[in-house]
Amino acid sequence: xxxxxxxxxxxxxxxxxxxxxxxxxxxxxxxxxxxxxxxxxxxxxxxxxxxxxxxxxxxxxxxxxxxxxxxxxxxxxxxxxxxxxxxxxxxxxxxx
Amino acid sequence: xxxxxxxxxxxxxxxxxxxxxxxxxxxxxxxxxxxxxxxxxxxxxxxxxxxxxxxxxxxxxxxxxxxxxxxxxxxxxxxxxxxxxxxxxxxxxxxx
DNA sequence: TCTATATATCGCTAAAGTCCGATATACAGA
DNA sequence: TCTGTATATCGGACTTTAGCGATATATAGA
Numbered sequence: 001x002x003x004x005x006x007x008x009x010x011x012x013x014x015x016x017x018x019x020x021x022x023x024x025x026x027x028x029x030x031x032x033x034x035x036x037x038x039x040x041x042x043x044x045x046x047x048x049x050x051x052x053x054x055x056x057x058x059x060x061x062x063x064x065x066x067x068x069x070x071x072x073x074x075x076x077x078x079x080x081x082x083x084x085x086x087x088x089x090x091x092x093x094x095x096x
Numbered sequence: 097x098x099x100x101x102x103x104x105x106x107x108x109x110x111x112x113x114x115x116x117x118x119x120x121x122x123x124x125x126x127x128x129x130x131x132x133x134x135x136x137x138x139x140x141x142x143x144x145x146x147x148x149x150x151x152x153x154x155x156x157x158x159x160x161x162x163x164x165x166x167x168x169x170x171x172x173x174x175x176x177x178x179x180x181x182x183x184x185x186x187x188x189x190x191x192x
Numbered sequence: 193t194c195t196a197t198a199t200a201t202c203g204c205t206a207a208a209g210t211c212c213g214a215t216a217t218a219c220a221g222a
Numbered sequence: 223t224c225t226g227t228a229t230a231t232c233g234g235a236c237t238t239t240a241g242c243g244a245t246a247t248a249t250a251g252a
């Protein structure tokens with residue numbers, strides 16, 4: 001659990017938005033065809049206005065930091081928050 | 097209270113070290129000539145191994161983020177943690 | 193096997209961040 | 223006013239990050 005990757009990942013507003021959206025899927029991704037409890041598929045995040053390749057890179061950064069998990073199902077990749085890592089990170093910030 | 101500046105400031109290991117050192121001044125800055133409760137003067141942070149100008153820039157980043165306060169006394173500038181901002185930031189991270 | 197869709201990766205450019213030495217500014221004290 | 227010390231700012235080199243379009247890969251379905 002390296003805090004450095006996490007803090008670098010959080011140092012970008014788009015990635016923070018993505019994490020925040022994932023916190024309330026039913027609120028932000030009701031348009032998704034797939035059931036929300038599978039996670040949110042990557043394409044949904046293009047709503048941030050950036051290109052597909054850039055969105056993919058942001059998701060990869062969140063994933064590398066351990067802030068989200070991903071799972072491929074068919075042609076889609078579904079993302080979910082990784083609450084364990086997030087909670088652990090928050091705990092380390094208690095003694096910031 | 098701009099979270100963006102704070103997270104960007106925290107996204108650098110040297111600046112996190114600086115903040116951590118300031119948490120226990122007696123532990124890390126016992127060599128300082130001035131009383132520790134005035135704060136820690138900028139030069140003390142050059143122990144990180146970076147140049148004076150770079151250290152000054154890092155301190156400026158921390159200050160711009162509101163994570164530290166600074167006070168000039170004579171030719172020195174003393175830095176202290178800004179616990180209010182830090183606590184408020186930690187609170188916002190509760191709903192990360 | 194062919195086509196269509198979703199995602200990842202590549203190659204590139206632009207912008208931002210990091211670092212340094214040199215210089216400027218602020219202050220103290222002679 | 224002059225000198226010495228502490229800190230800040232400037233200018234430039236270098237690295238990293240962010241963004242894009244194009245292409246590659248993975249999968250589904252005909």
